[in-house]
Amino acid sequence: MLPIQRALISVFDKDGLEEFARGLSAMGIEILSTGGTMKFLQAAGIPVVPVSDVTDHPEILGGRVKTLHPRIHGGILADRSRAGHLTEMQEHGIRPIDMVVVNLYPFQETAASGAPFEEVVEMIDIGGPTMIRAGAKNFRSVTVVVDPGDYTQIMVALEDGERQVPEPVRRGLALKAFRHTQTYDAAIATWLERQSAEAENLFPRRHFLNLAREMRPRYGENPHQDAALYRVLGEPGVFGGMEALQGKELSFNNLLDADAARKMVAAFEEPAVVIVKHNNPCGVGRGPDLETAYRRALACDPLSAFGSVIAFNRPADLAVAQAMTDLFVEVIVAPDFEPEARSHYAAKKRLRLVQCPLYKPADGEVELRPIDGGFLAQTSDSAPVEVSEWTCVTERQPTAEELDALEMAWMVARGVKSNAIVLASRDQTVGIGAGQMSRVDSCNLAINKAQSPVEGSAAASDAFFPFRDGFEMLAKAGVKAVVQPGGSRRDEEVIAAANEYGVAMMFTGRRHFRH
Numbered sequence: 427m428l429p430i431q432r433a434l435i436s437v438f439d440k441d442g443l444e445e446f447a448r449g450l451s452a453m454g455i456e457i458l459s460t461g462g463t464m465k466f467l468q469a470a471g472i473p474v475v476p477v478s479d480v481t482d483h484p485e486i487l488g489g490r491v492k493t494l495h496p497r498i499h500g501g502i503l504a505d506r507s508r509a510g511h512l513t514e515m516q517e518h519g520i521r522p523i524d525m526v527v528v529n530l531y532p533f534q535e536t537a538a539s540g541a542p543f544e545e546v547v548e549m550i551d552i553g554g555p556t557m558i559r560a561g562a563k564n565f566r567s568v569t570v571v572v573d574p575g576d577y578t579q580i581m582v583a584l585e586d587g588e589r590q591v592p593e594p595v596r597r598g599l600a601l602k603a604f605r606h607t608q609t610y611d612a613a614i615a616t617w618l619e620r621q622s623a624e625a626e627n628l629f630p631r632r633h634f635l636n637l638a639r640e641m642r643p644r645y646g647e648n649p650h651q652d653a654a655l656y657r658v659l660g661e662p663g664v665f666g667g668m669e670a671l672q673g674k675e676l677s678f679n680n681l682l683d684a685d686a687a688r689k690m691v692a693a694f695e696e697p698a699v700v701i702v703k704h705n706n707p708c709g710v711g712r713g714p715d716l717e718t719a720y721r722r723a724l725a726c727d728p729l730s731a732f733g734s735v736i737a738f739n740r741p742a743d744l745a746v747a748q749a750m751t752d753l754f755v756e757v758i759v760a761p762d763f764e765p766e767a768r769s770h771y772a773a774k775k776r777l778r779l780v781q782c783p784l785y786k787p788a789d790g791e792v793e794l795r796p797i798d799g800g801f802l803a804q805t806s807d808s809a810p811v812e813v814s815e816w817t818c819v820t821e822r823q824p825t826a827e828e829l830d831a832l833e834m835a836w837m838v839a840r841g842v843k844s845n846a847i848v849l850a851s852r853d854q855t856v857g858i859g860a861g862q863m864s865r866v867d868s869c870n871l872a873i874n875k876a877q878s879p880v881e882g883s884a885a886a887s888d889a890f891f892p893f894r895d896g897f898e899m900l901a902k903a904g905v906k907a908v909v910q911p912g913g914s915r916r917d918e919e920v921i922a923a924a925n926e927y928g929v930a931m932m933f934t935g936r937r938h939f940r941h
Contacts, residue, residue: 428506429589430569433525434458434477434498435467436554438532439574444470446527446577453589458523480521502526502560506567526561527571530554530606534613534660543621550614555607565600566593572606609636609659628790629803635794640664646678653678665782671763672771673778680735684759684780687737689808690841692785694739699723699746700841703734706861710838711854716746722854724753727875735759739784742767807938811837816909816932819921824930827852828884828907832932835886836909840938846888847872847896849880849905856883865891869899880904888938890914894923901927911937 433455437443443466447457451472459467460477467474480497501523504511515522531551561570569591571580576599583591612634619630637656640663646653655678657663665688670676676684687702694712699719701709708730711722716738724731732754738746741762747770750758757778758771771777787808795802813833818824824832835850842848843861847868850856857876859868865887873880881904890913891897897920900908908924912933924931 428524430455430524430584430591431589432456432458432501432521432523433527434502434523434557435527436460436463436557437527437529437574438462439529440466442574442577443467444472446574446581447472449581450525450584453584455525455589496520498523499556499560502557502568503564504567505564523568525569525571526557528554528557528561529572529574530558530610533610533617537613537617538660546617551610555610558603558607562600562603565596569596570599570603572599572603576602612636613660628792628805633794633801633803636660641676643678643681644675655681662783665759665780666785668780668782671768671779671781673757673774674776676757676778676780680757680778683735684737684757686841687735688759688782689785690838691737691739693808693811693837693840698739700737701727701731701734702737703730706843707838707841707855707858708734709855709858710834710850712834713853716740716743717749719853720746720749725877726855726858727877728753731755742771744770747771807840807940816934817912818930819912819917819933820924820929820931822925822928822930824884824907824932828930831884832886832907832909835884836934836938839886839888840940842888842940844888844939844941846886846938846940847900848886849873849876849883849900850886851883856880865889866896866899869896873899873903882906884908886910888940890917890937891920892916894919897923897929898927901929905929908932909934911935913937 433450435447435457436459447467451457457467457472457474458477458480459474464474464476477498483495496518497520500515500518500520504515504522506512506522531549531554533549533551536549537546558570558572561568569580580591583595616630616634619632636659638659639654640657641655643653643655645651655664682705683702686705687700690707691698691700696712697714697716697719698712699716700707701723709723709726711719713719713722733756735757736755738760741764742758742760743764744766747767755777757780759780759782761784762781763779771779787806791806792803793806811833813829830852831850834852835848838850838855839846839848842858845862845865845868847859848855849872856878857872857880859870859872859875862868862871883905884907885900885905887908887910890911892914893916897908907930909932912935914920921931
């Protein structure tokens, strides 16, 4: 491997470029460039050779054709170890290009911005991926750089190696380059497929999933299961871009519970607190401030709250931090932590604090759920609760207070594993029955778990009552209002039972199974 003598630089992202290019030039490395990159380097006073001087041909078609030329790609692709390649290069006046520094037009960002079709098409880079792939293929002779974050590593290698980059580094950079172009091409293919005339463009015939490893937890769900956590490339990251502020390493189970808590708490407009254990809420409260909301959430099931994950929909303040002093908590998730709260939490060294944006489902958001050999793609179950769209099916209408309690119960039921029964007052859950094979068992569990009187509370069922027995159990316990989807063949029997017990019943017409 000979020392690097020529580098071709053509980048859209110019972060760190001036310092890097100046360092290359100071080593005596000739820089070739074109278009906006060339103008940038010239403005910085860095010597640069226009690609058009090498090809002896001007840029054409509005810049679409600049580097697609044998004197460029021959210089990149020539294998320096093959005598025949070197002879052909000499015959055709082609000089080697030893380094390719290229990153691509911002296609994904442009498509995500909602730009017009033609504008997005113009962001489909042709010359860039071609140069990257050429340099990566020929990594034994060429150093290919697609990430500005690698500039420092390259400069150190060049300085230590007398303008040579070690082969292991070149091989790693080549792998990174092919991942870069793979992600880029997948984004283009996905976008183009969604521009088709198909009505179901949320679910194209092919779905390209590009993931990057974010972290390696100690294990998956259990200590004998090895694991890694991945983020979706081109998106903000796990939880919209989370930051772990203190505490032990996050486990997968921590993250799974934090995801459930974060999504549920974001549905509330008032200050709210959600306590989650094993991916189910064990208490939800709302109020004028986080401290009040927390105390209401904890009152539902203080025993299960031990070792839980807790989410806030407001920045954590000192009052709520002090209220939690005596409870062992695994993780707290919040959009921010006030300095006084941070200081108070710091005494608990094992407690993890996770700061991340509030969850906001995007229009048409699609979630993927794995099964053996495939995935289910479905729109998220995150639509706002619209009480005005419910129908009262009983002789007695719910009071205003009962309607508020029904709304609370229904909002929580959406986040409870099926079969789900939630008992609630206006501002807090009273009892939660989760994940039972029988709806009657879920009713029984919710009643038995209640720490405060069930009398006068409201109940939500995530799916219809197939028989009147489950409903009767709630009514006999003192529940005064029930909300459920309706749709059973025995709806009339259940409605008749509600009238017998003087219970107000609302139908939503929408089921909320969560498996």
